[in-house]
Amino acid sequence: MFNRILIANRGEIALRVIRACRELGIETVAIYSQADRGSAYLDLADEAYCVGPAKSADSYLKVDRIISAAEVGNVEAIHPGYGFLAENAKFNDVCRQCKIDFIGPTPEAMNMLGDKNRARELARGAKVPVVPGSDGLIEDDNEAGRVAHEIGFPVLIKATAGGGGKGMRVAANELVLKTALGQARAEAEAAFGNSAVYLEKYVERPRHVEVQVIADHHANVVHLWERDCSTQRRHQKLIEESPAPNLPKEVRADMCDAAVRMIKHADYTNAGTVEFIVDQENNFYFIEVNARIQVEHPVSEMITGVDLIKSQIRVAAGERLPFRQKDIQANGCAIECRINAEDADHDFRPAPGKIKQLIVPGGMGVRWDSHVHAGYVVPPYYDSMIGKLIVHQPTRADAIDCMLRALRELRIEGICTTAPFHEKVLRQADFVEGWVDTSFVERTFQT
Secondary structure (H helix, E strand, C coil): CCCEEEECCCHHHHHHHHHHHHHHCCEEEEEECHHHCCCHHHHHCCEEEECCCCCHHHCCCCHHHHHHHHHHCCCCEEECCCCCCCCCHHHHHHHHHCCCEECCCCHHHHHHHHCHHHHHHHHHHCCCCECCECCCCCCCHHHHHHHHHHHCCCEEEEECCCCCCCCCEEECCHHHHHHHHHHHHHHHHHHHCCCCEEEEECCCCCEEEEEEEEECCCCCEEEEEEEEEEEEECCEEEEEEECCCCCCHHHHHHHHHHHHHHHHHCCCCEEEEEEEEECCCCCEEEEEEECCCCCCHHHHHHHHCCCHHHHHHHHHCCCCCCCCHHHCCCCCEEEEEEEECEEHHHCCEECCEECCEEECCCCCCEEEECCCCCCCEECCCCCCEEEEEEEEECCHHHHHHHHHHHHHHCEEECCCCCHHHHHHHHHCHHHHHCCCCCCHHHHHHCC
């Protein structure tokens, strides 16, 4: 087991890793930007080093400064959290060269799965269903037109690099396709430095369902069941839950088995998420693999009792998974609401500022994962998420009732948050009945 770990991240996930390390008896080194100087959670780390100015490009994305902090802190491993450098294969490889263990998959697996086109090919090799589409990257507009006519309009143009909805466009006909190709390529180049795109059949009103997996270095791979992440806005998840409502048992089992096959075929180790879309007939198709811990990992922890952060650390240290698939039972229902510092009444615009008062909900089955506190100033430089409210109850109806109660108890004064919007969603009939697809929020609330 490691003696000392650096957390190459900030905020909620940094605090989450610090807590897991403390329980494992591991010392921690935190990093922070000048904007995060004085954050209370930093006091829980054994050491903390400033790695630069407020902008992430000058601090949390500065590989050389993070490695310097790791060397000065005399750490044996780095946990990247999510976001920032978590899926950066170059950073992963630099850690390897510096004889520092990276708590995640290998750079090779990360490179392979980070390219969505290559990941699709890998999925086919593992006999995992993929959405009908181009066999490879689209080189010119004529080829795009030919493929689109073969699979049928509407089609989805997707960037092979990156995520978050960037480099994606829907084309309903050939005229729109030509314009959309240029837009998608330009956006992908600007966001990821890679303009390559491919085509898929556009699945209308799909569900977004993902499977949590973890694999050790001894060929043991298990899944921790699925999460439904269909409640999202502009490809950004808002609410996640497990189990996925109204998903037939046989589909659930087949999807989880497919995720395990994919991970084995990729020779993947540590925690990861295999993401799928599910159409109206419950056919599921592979989207991508997120080669890191996810924001929504607490949902899987609540229904299985498995601490995923501790499991990540143990796997990276070379330990075998202490459980097998038969040991992973899904109990009850868990729901997570991402609480963002945003004004939902004004197109979800960011709402940084000082939190004047914070009252956190409690009670049986309620969990609050956050680094903020009364007096904390939410900076404008980073992702707007300030906390995650998670509930776990015997049934989905109980979980919805518990979440509504917890949202009413949660008081964050001084800034706008998405908590009131979450209440509206949880009261909406389609959500209550479990009939939500990825266009549900825009369609229902016209955001």
